[in-house]
Every structure is written in structure tokens, then in C-alpha cells.
Amino acid sequence: MLKTRRQLAEDSERHEVHASVRGPGGATASAGCRESRLGEDGSRLPDVAGQPLASLLDWLHTLPTNEPATLVPLVGAALVLILVWATARRKQSSEPEPYKDPEEQIQALIARNRYDEAGQMRLDQGEFDKARALFQNSGNLNKVALCYLSLKRHHEAAQVYLQLGRHAEAAHYFQLGGAWKEAASSLQQLGSLREAAELYERAGEIGKAAHLLRSLGDAESAARLFESAGFGAEAAAALLVAHGREPAVLKRAGHLFEEAGDIRRAAECYAGAADWLRAAQLFEAIREFALAGQVYERAQAWSQAGAAYERAGSYTEARANYERAGDTLRAVQLAQSMGNLLDAGRGFYELGSYERATEVLQGIPPNSSDSREATLLMGRIFLEKGLFERAKEMLRPITPEQAGSKEDLAPLLLLASVHERAHELLPATHLLERIVAFDPTYEDVAERLERLQEQAWGGSGSSAADYYTERYEIRDEIGRGGMGIVYLAQDRDLERPVAIKFLPAKLAAQANAVKMIRQEARAAAAMNHPNIVHLYDCAVIGGRPCIVMEYVRGKTVRELMREPDPKQKRPLAPRLVAEIARDICYALEYAHSQSVIHRDVKPGNILLPEDGSAKLMDFGISEVIESGTRPGGGTTTKGTPQYMPPEQIRGLEIDGRTDLYALGISMFEMLTSLRPFRGKKIMEQQLTRDLPDPCELVPEIPEELVVILTKAAQKRPEGRFATAGEMAAALSFYLS
Known part of the structure; x- marks a missing residue:
């Protein structure tokens, strides 16, 4: 070496x-x-x-x-x-020996670790990068920075000044180098916060800029920057500081808090801005149900207030709000959950939900003070359902032999009505006589007694038309269509609302059609199922044949699909469609077991009561309408072409699977708001075209539900569900 x-x-x-x-x-x-x-x-x-x-x-x-x-x-x-x-x-x-060559002298200095002197010689020669390396070896950072500046490398020079703690020079040269974030940090170290905030904003560090401006008291600028950076909560807080709690400011702050996930503060801001509905919805989202109920009340959103109070466990307030909203079903259900069984039973009865009313009323103990009223109400329910023997069994224990007080009159009158409807005129007459003996002015008992006595002893009485005119008080028209006009009426004898359907006038003159109506009505009246609109009677009023049916407060599926715009249908939620279809399957399963085929299942024939169930109506009437209007009164079964399966179109033998096809097509329409086969030549499409994919119209439809409706609407009957019960089971599995 x-x-x-x-x-x-x-x-x-x-x-x-x-x-x-x-x-x-x-x-x-x-x-x-x-x-x-x-x-x-x-x-x-x-x-x-x-x-x-x-x-x-x-x-x-x-x-x-x-x-x-x-x-x-x-x-x-x-x-x-x-x-x-x-x-x-x-x-x-x-002592160094004199050198004639400067490079030799520099190398000698380097050899003796005299880097600073060697670096100065390089600096004097203009070799800045070599000088920088030598000064760096000697630890002379000031000269290192000078070399970087001579090389126009401002960022590196600024970093050296930062090491030296000279933040002013660092900030200056960081800016020259376009390093805004580092320049802002240096200015922040110097305490020049506003200038630092401007540079942070320029560097895209909006949050840091906003925090500095907020510390300077510039809340408005801070709010602007926080919002642009996506810091919603900070922006909202700064906004409130800058502009106070004016409604517009509170609403804007509420929106920012909501976007930031600070739901409570968002709800409080919306409430302060009198945006009650939004505030209540947010209180519900964070499970502050009592507060949500109070705010919904401020908005007079009674139904939502009731639901919020119910979830908060404030059942009294909940029931009061449901009653204000006219939501009898929810009020009744709440009464049931609170143990007010008699009130709950009355409510279900008023809603027309006889099964649920009976179930609730039967839960009242016999020794309860409400037992007698519950028994009376159950007797009335059995009467209206045509279950006369059960009604008599229910009423006899509470009906006295002789009226001893006003309280005894109600069971006597109700039991008399049961016997009258069962065409047992003499027992009905004897019961009415007991009432008249105690109080001749009690309701219309005297007139009814006179009429029954005439009928029982062969008196002439009134004509059929007059009898029915007296019995039914026609009130308002509640529906109109190809099947006729439907009116709301009051049955004076049984004191209940009924729906009366007058068939089209062109049928009134056809004896064959009227006969068929009576036959179909007789078959339908024999059916008793919670998902079937019950037929009470077949009558003639004003010379026109009509069907007297159970009055169900609600709307058809078609009417629901046309809310809120009657001119345009909207699709229904998949779960609601599945629930409706399952209830209709229950109705069809029962009807098919009675050898009754509906032949015209469609959204217009599906009724949605207020209790949340679904009922099928117009059993057999479509066949009468279609066949009765044919020349010569032919008997070919028809329905609505858009829902008819191929075998029905061809006039072949049909069975219960015909109704399942129509239900599958109806499900398609409910889910998409469109019928699968529309336009011209509907029947030809039904025979030749495959069912379109509903997901192409509404992609959100669950695949499991598509499978069910597709199977129901197969062209060949053997490809469909074998029974309505099988289809109901598939829908139940989907809903579970």
C-alpha cells in the first residue's frame, strides 16, 4: 500500500x-x-x-x-x-509544499482531511457540486446551502436551511422550488400562520389550512376550506361560529354534520331549522326514538310519531298518535300489546279482520269485566260470517229469558238477527217480542217484528225489490270497471257496511246470465277464507241483479300501483309482491280444494285491506260476464287476455294451474309496472313468446323471486307449480 x-x-x-x-x-x-x-x-x-x-x-x-x-x-x-x-x-x-497545479493542491488537502479548504478552492473554481460534497464532508452546512443555491437547486438548499433551523430562508427557497407544503410548514414554525395557511391551501393541504385559519379566528374562511376538503363536521362547526344559528345556516350545518356521520348534531341542527321530518328521521337512525317521536309530532306526522314512540316503549303516546293518523290497525295492534284486548278486538272488527278479532277476544278471561262485551262482539262476527250455529252457541249463555234491564236488550236483538238470517223466523220473532215487551221504542225492533210476523204467518209482505231496497241503503260509488259498478251500502238489518256490485245493464235482460250469476254466487258464497272477499247475497235492487259482498276498506293492487300519479303505474317492492302473492296462493289453494277456479286473477281483482293482508275477489263472475255477453249465451270460458295461459286461450280443459299462470303474470306486472305481453296480438304473444326477464326492466328484483314467478308462468301446465300450496311454500321460503 x-x-x-x-x-x-x-x-x-x-x-x-x-x-x-x-x-x-x-x-x-x-x-x-x-x-x-x-x-x-x-x-x-x-x-x-x-x-x-x-x-x-x-x-x-x-x-x-x-x-x-x-x-x-x-x-x-x-x-x-x-x-x-x-x-x-x-x-x-x-507545512505543505508549494504546488504548481491547483488540482494537486486540492487532492493534497483532501488527503489531509482538510475538506473545508479543498471545498473553498472548488467553490472558487465554480465547481459547485464538488464543493458541496467537500463541504458536506466537513459539516459546513452553510457552504452546502450556498452550493445548492449556486446550482439553482432551491429545494435542497431549503432542506439544509431547515436543518440549520433557519426557517425564513427555508420557507423562501421552498417556495422558489415549488414545495408549498414544506414552505408552509417552515412559515408555521416562524409563526406566520396566515401565510402558512395560504401555502397549505396552494399545496392541496386544505385541512391544515382550515385548521390554521380557525386558530386565527377566521371561521368563515375555515368553513369554506373544511367543506371543500370534505371535513363536514368541522365545516359545520365553523359555519355556525361564523354566521350564527339562522335557519338557513342551521340547515346547511345539519347537512354537513350528516355527511360527516355526526348524526346527533345534524338532527339538532335540522330541528333548530324547523326541518322536523329530517330531524326526526335522524333521531330514529341513532335510536333516539323518544326524541324522534316528539319531533314527528311537531311535524304533525302522526303515524311516524306513533311508530317512534312505540319503539321507545311509550305506548300511550304511540297509540294516541296512531289514532290521530287514522291508522286504526297500528292503534289496535298496540292496544293488544298493552293488554287492552277488548279495544283491540273492536278495532280488528272495525277493520274487517274477523279472524284476528276473534282470536284476540277469546283471550279475555271469562271472569273479566270485559267478558260479556267480548262475547257479544264474537257473536256479531260469527253472524256476519254466516256461521249461525256458532253465533247462537256464543250468544245463548249471555241472553236472558226476559229483559230485566237495558243491558239485556243488545244480546236479545243480536240473537234475533242470527235466527232471522238463518231463516228461523219464529225464534227470531219470540226474541223481538221480549224486547218490545220491555222497551217498544228500542231501535227499529217494532218494525222488524211486524215484518217477521207477516213472513212467519204467510203475510203478503213486500216484493223482492222493495225488500232489498228497504234492507240496503245505497251510499257512495266506490268502484267501476268491466265487471260493473260497485257501491258502498249499509245493511240495515245487520247494521254493517257491505259492497254491492251491480252487473252491467246489458246482462240484466238476459235470463241465462242472471241464472249463471246466481249459480256462481252460490258457489262463491259457500267459501269462507280470510284471503277471499266473502259473498253474502245475490239480490235484485231496482230491477237489476247484484251481488252483495263483504265490504273491505282498502284498495286494489292496481290502484296502489297508480299512486301517487293515477296516470302512471309504479313497481312495488319485491317483498310486498311476495307477501301479496303468498296470500293469493292461500286463497287459491282453498278455492281449488272446493273445486272452484277463479279464471281471472289479476292486480285489479286483488284487494289490499288496511290490516296488511291480501284478498281475492270476483270469483266466477268473470266467467259469467264473458260468456253471458257472447251471442247466444255461449259457455266458452274467458278471462283477461294479458293474464290468460295458452290452454285457456285455446279453450282446452283448465285446472288450478290456470290461476297460477295468471298470478305469475300479475307478479311480473307488480314488480316491473309493465305487463310482459302488451301491444297488438296479445293472445298470439301468450301462445308463442317466452316470458321476458323482469330484471332487464328492474335489475334490483331478487333472483329467487324471478325463479318463482317464471315457474308459475310456464307455457305448459306441467312446468308450473303443481298446486297453489306448493307455490305458497316457495314464497314463504323466500320471505323467510
Whole structure:
């Protein structure tokens, strides 16, 4: 390994000093010293500089050794001279030798770790990058920064100033280098917060800029920046500080809090802005149901208030709001959950939900104070359902032999009505006589008694038309269509509302059609199912045949699909469609077990009562309408072409699967708001075209529901569900 010039010089000096202290043999030491001189190429040089020392040593050898008094001082002086000479020699060897070439001098400085001097020479030469490296080795950061600036490398220079803690210079040069974020950080360190905020905004660090402006009290600017950065909660808070709690400001703040997920503060802002509905909805979202109920009340949204109070466990407030909303079903259900069974039973009865009313009323203990009223109501329900024997069994235990008080009159009158409807005129007459004996003015008992006595003893009585006119008070028209006109009427005898359907006038003159109506009505009246609109009677009023049916407060599926715009249908939610279809399957399963086929299942014939169920109506009447209007009164079964399966169109034998096809087509329409086969040549499409994919119209329809309706609407009957019960089971599985 080659040694540097300095190392060689130091080695030479060590050799010379070592030789000078060896004692005798000075000539050899002198020669060794001379040999220790080396050139730049490592070769040895004659030590001319060492000759005075050699002469001194030779002189010391000539001194007489037998004269100690003289020898000792002289030797001491010689040693001092040797030390002085060695020191001078060492100093001389440490001085740099003059160089003619600057590069050589720089390399020599580098070799001696004198980087700062070497760097200065490079800087003077304009070699800034090399100078920077040398200054970096020496730790001279100021000169490093200067070199970066000379190289126009402002960002690196700023970083060096940042290391030095010189934030002003760092900020300046970061800006020159386009490093806005770092410049802003340096200004923030200096306390120049507004300038720092401007640079943070320029750097896209909107949140930091907004926080600085907020700390400066500039809430409006902070709100603007927070909002643009997506910090909704901070923006809303700053907005409120800047502009106060004006309604418009509160509404805007509520929107920002909501976007940020701070739902409570959002709800409070909306409430402060009198946006009650939105505030209540948000309180519900965070399960603050009592607050939601209070706010819904402010909005007079009684139904929503009732639901919120119910979820909060405030049942009294909930029931009051349901009653305000006219939501009898929910009020009744709540009464049931509160244990008010009599009120619940009355409510279900008023809704026409006889099964649920009976179920609730039967839960009242016999020793309860409400037991008698519950029994009366159940007796009325059985009467209206045509279950006369059950009604009599229910009423007899509470009906006295003789009326002893006003309270005894109600069961006597109700039991008389049961016997009258069962065509047991004499028992009905005897019961009415007991009432008249106690109070002749009680309701219309005297007139009814006179009429029954005439009928029971063969009196002439009234004509059929007059009888029905007296019995039914026609009120409002509630429906109109191809099947005729439907009126709401009051059955005076049974004191209940009924629906009376007058068939089209063109049928009234056809004896065959009227006969068929009576036959179909007789078959339908024999059916008793909660999902079938019950037929009570077949009558003639004003010379026109009509059907007297159960009055169900509600709307058809077709009417529901046309809300809120009657001119445009809307699709229904998939779960609601499945629930409706399942109820109709229950109705069809029962009807098919009675050998009755509906033949015209469609949304217009599906009624939705207020209790949330679905009922099928117009059993068999469509067949009468279609066949009765044919020339000659033919008997070919027909329905509505858009819902008819191929075998019905071809006039082939039909069975219960015919109704399932129509239900599948109806489900398609309910889910998409469109019929699958429309336009011209509907029957030809039914025979030849496959069912379109409903998901192409409404992609959100669940695949499981599509499978069910597609199977129901297969062209071949054997490809459909075998029974309505099987289809109902598939729908139940989907709903579960």
C-alpha cells in the first residue's frame, strides 16, 4: 500500500530521531537517516539536511572520555541542540509544499482531511457540486446551502436551511422550488400562520389550512376550506361560529354534520331549522326514538310519531298518535300489546279482520269485566260470517229469558238477527217480542217484528225489490270497471257496511246470465277464507241483479300501483309482491280444494285491506260476464287476455294451474309496472313468446323471486307449480 507524502515524511523523522538516541555507531545512524528520505515516487534520497547532526555526532566522538567535568556539559548541550533540530524538522515536514497545479493542491488537502479548504478552492473554481460534497464532508452546512443555491437547486438548499433551523430562508427557497407544503410548514414554525395557511391551501393541504385559519379566528374562511376538503363536521362547526344559528345556516350545518356521520348534531341542527321530518328521521337512525317521536309530532306526522314512540316503549303516546293518523290497525295492534284486548278486538272488527278479532277476544278471561262485551262482539262476527250455529252457541249463555234491564236488550236483538238470517223466523220473532215487551221504542225492533210476523204467518209482505231496497241503503260509488259498478251500502238489518256490485245493464235482460250469476254466487258464497272477499247475497235492487259482498276498506293492487300519479303505474317492492302473492296462493289453494277456479286473477281483482293482508275477489263472475255477453249465451270460458295461459286461450280443459299462470303474470306486472305481453296480438304473444326477464326492466328484483314467478308462468301446465300450496311454500321460503 502506497503511503502519502506526509506519512513518508513522518516515518523519516521517526527514523532520524531513533538513530540520534542510539549512542555509539553514529555513522550507521546517520546513514539510516539519510536512507529514510523518500521521494514522491517512494525512492530514497541523500539526507543533506542531516549533515550538521552527523558532524555534531562525529565531534562528540572526538571528545576525551577521561575528562568527565568537560564531557558532561558538552554532551548536554549537544542533546539540547538535537531536540531543537528535531522540533524544527517536524514543523518543517508539516507545512505543505508549494504546488504548481491547483488540482494537486486540492487532492493534497483532501488527503489531509482538510475538506473545508479543498471545498473553498472548488467553490472558487465554480465547481459547485464538488464543493458541496467537500463541504458536506466537513459539516459546513452553510457552504452546502450556498452550493445548492449556486446550482439553482432551491429545494435542497431549503432542506439544509431547515436543518440549520433557519426557517425564513427555508420557507423562501421552498417556495422558489415549488414545495408549498414544506414552505408552509417552515412559515408555521416562524409563526406566520396566515401565510402558512395560504401555502397549505396552494399545496392541496386544505385541512391544515382550515385548521390554521380557525386558530386565527377566521371561521368563515375555515368553513369554506373544511367543506371543500370534505371535513363536514368541522365545516359545520365553523359555519355556525361564523354566521350564527339562522335557519338557513342551521340547515346547511345539519347537512354537513350528516355527511360527516355526526348524526346527533345534524338532527339538532335540522330541528333548530324547523326541518322536523329530517330531524326526526335522524333521531330514529341513532335510536333516539323518544326524541324522534316528539319531533314527528311537531311535524304533525302522526303515524311516524306513533311508530317512534312505540319503539321507545311509550305506548300511550304511540297509540294516541296512531289514532290521530287514522291508522286504526297500528292503534289496535298496540292496544293488544298493552293488554287492552277488548279495544283491540273492536278495532280488528272495525277493520274487517274477523279472524284476528276473534282470536284476540277469546283471550279475555271469562271472569273479566270485559267478558260479556267480548262475547257479544264474537257473536256479531260469527253472524256476519254466516256461521249461525256458532253465533247462537256464543250468544245463548249471555241472553236472558226476559229483559230485566237495558243491558239485556243488545244480546236479545243480536240473537234475533242470527235466527232471522238463518231463516228461523219464529225464534227470531219470540226474541223481538221480549224486547218490545220491555222497551217498544228500542231501535227499529217494532218494525222488524211486524215484518217477521207477516213472513212467519204467510203475510203478503213486500216484493223482492222493495225488500232489498228497504234492507240496503245505497251510499257512495266506490268502484267501476268491466265487471260493473260497485257501491258502498249499509245493511240495515245487520247494521254493517257491505259492497254491492251491480252487473252491467246489458246482462240484466238476459235470463241465462242472471241464472249463471246466481249459480256462481252460490258457489262463491259457500267459501269462507280470510284471503277471499266473502259473498253474502245475490239480490235484485231496482230491477237489476247484484251481488252483495263483504265490504273491505282498502284498495286494489292496481290502484296502489297508480299512486301517487293515477296516470302512471309504479313497481312495488319485491317483498310486498311476495307477501301479496303468498296470500293469493292461500286463497287459491282453498278455492281449488272446493273445486272452484277463479279464471281471472289479476292486480285489479286483488284487494289490499288496511290490516296488511291480501284478498281475492270476483270469483266466477268473470266467467259469467264473458260468456253471458257472447251471442247466444255461449259457455266458452274467458278471462283477461294479458293474464290468460295458452290452454285457456285455446279453450282446452283448465285446472288450478290456470290461476297460477295468471298470478305469475300479475307478479311480473307488480314488480316491473309493465305487463310482459302488451301491444297488438296479445293472445298470439301468450301462445308463442317466452316470458321476458323482469330484471332487464328492474335489475334490483331478487333472483329467487324471478325463479318463482317464471315457474308459475310456464307455457305448459306441467312446468308450473303443481298446486297453489306448493307455490305458497316457495314464497314463504323466500320471505323467510
